Amino acid sequence: MIRNAYIHIPFCKSKCRYCAFVSVPEINKITGYVYSLLKEIADNYRGEELSTLYIGGGTPSLLPFELLSKILNKFRYAEEYECTIEVNPDDVTSILAENYAASRINRISVGVQSFDDAILSAIGRRHNAASVISAVNTLNHAGFENISIDLIYGLPGQTTSGFIDDIKRALELPVKHISLYGLKIEEGTYFAEYKPELLPDSDKQADMYLAACDELEKNGYKQYEISNFALPGYSSKHNVNYWNNNTYYGFGVSAHGYTDGFRYYNTSDIDAYMNNPVQSEYAHHVTDTERLEEEIFLGLRKADGINIDEINKKFNIDFRSRYGKIIDKYSPEFLLCAGECLRFTRKGFMLSTPILSEFL
Ligand code: SF4
Numbered sequence: 001m002i003r004n005a006y007i008h009i010p011f012c013k014s015k016c017r018y019c020a021f022v023s024v025p026e027i028n029k030i031t032g033y034v035y036s037l038l039k040e041i042a043d044n045y046r047g048e049e050l051s052t053l054y055i056g057g058g059t060p061s062l063l064p065f066e067l068l069s070k071i072l073n074k075f076r077y078a079e080e081y082e083c084t085i086e087v088n089p090d091d092v093t094s095i096l097a098e099n100y101a102a103s104r105i106n107r108i109s110v111g112v113q114s115f116d117d118a119i120l121s122a123i124g125r126r127h128n129a130a131s132v133i134s135a136v137n138t139l140n141h142a143g144f145e146n147i148s149i150d151l152i153y154g155l156p157g158q159t160t161s162g163f164i165d166d167i168k169r170a171l172e173l174p175v176k177h178i179s180l181y182g183l184k185i186e187e188g189t190y191f192a193e194y195k196p197e198l199l200p201d202s203d204k205q206a207d208m209y210l211a212a213c214d215e216l217e218k219n220g221y222k223q224y225e226i227s228n229f230a231l232p233g234y235s236s237k238h239n240v241n242y243w244n245n246n247t248y249y250g251f252g253v254s255a256h257g258y259t260d261g262f263r264y265y266n267t268s269d270i271d272a273y274m275n276n277p278v279q280s281e282y283a284h285h286v287t288d289t290e291r292l293e294e295e296i297f298l299g300l301r302k303a304d305g306i307n308i309d310e311i312n313k314k315f316n317i318d319f320r321s322r323y324g325k326i327i328d329k330y331s332p333e334f335l336l337c338a339g340e341c342l343r344f345t346r347k348g349f350m351l352s353t354p355i356l357s358e359f360l
Helices: 027-044 065-072 094-101 117-122 129-141 160-171 202-218 237-243 270-275 288-299 308-315 319-330 346-350 352-357
Strands: 004-009 049-057 076-087 107-113 147-153 177-182 222-225 228-230 249-251 256-259 262-265 282-285 335-338 341-344
Touching (some): 027 249, 049 065, 049 237, 094 129, 107 129, 129 147, 160 202, 177 202, 202 222, 222 237, 288 308, 319 335, 341 346, 346 352
Parallel strands (some): 004 049, 049 076, 107 147, 147 177
Antiparallel strands (some): 177 228, 249 256, 262 282, 335 341
């Protein structure tokens, strides 16, 4: 039974300089794309009641509301469900907020990135700090209490104190959830070709991350994953489902899914997708070893980590004899093992990629 679904909307008015997501400015294709998406959903969705639906992008807030409604109406929903849409602050008007509030949407993720107008302009965002504040307040007045924002650290010219100012400004807003992402220069982006000057190095990024974690914790936002913080009761149920290594549908161009033991993804080519939205480009049956590795890899992203006893039972292994050397090597500075729980320390989160690779 699959209870979770992701939908990708691959359109943006312009391309941010750091962006490696699948998004194009071909707004004229939106209607055709949505009809292809509806076909994919009609063919592959089996009618389960969804616990979570996440509409990401790209910029889903570019969708005309009648097209968005067609997508939302394709699904059945559990009594308690979470339905998130990503929005660009620029697109939020009181009409959009009221339409969303009258629909199935009950959680909004606002792409903020920074409250520093000079930095926003340097990274190619179209909005400024004033439009963020206005968007969040408009959504809140329309009835949304579950609002999340994303912030990026390590941006060109950014300092630790500048980033902490961003956090403080975020905390003045009615937001229940904050995600922090470190800037990565990805191949194929504007920044990969024209490296910005004054880019904070990895030590500075680590300082920013740690200072931000402290500031958020001081204000009651609990870290529940490497990059995610929430007031009690407001963790993203959709993302927690990924980190629990559970199944989910992925609909739309470049979307990934995990159903019936197969991980699959759709083509990243919008025209190819629109010609044939039903067939995934790639599907791989996950072996037991891969499933175990994914369980560790994804589970250790969570602040609560993994439960060794549960993994032993699920995979019929002795976790400690298999991975004891790695645990000993990194405990207690980077990994903590208390009872049946194994988790990263905050310092460990910063080194999680090389440490996790030792589990594979
Ligand atoms: S709004 Fe998001 S998806 Fe669109 S270009 Fe910017 S970073 Fe990429």
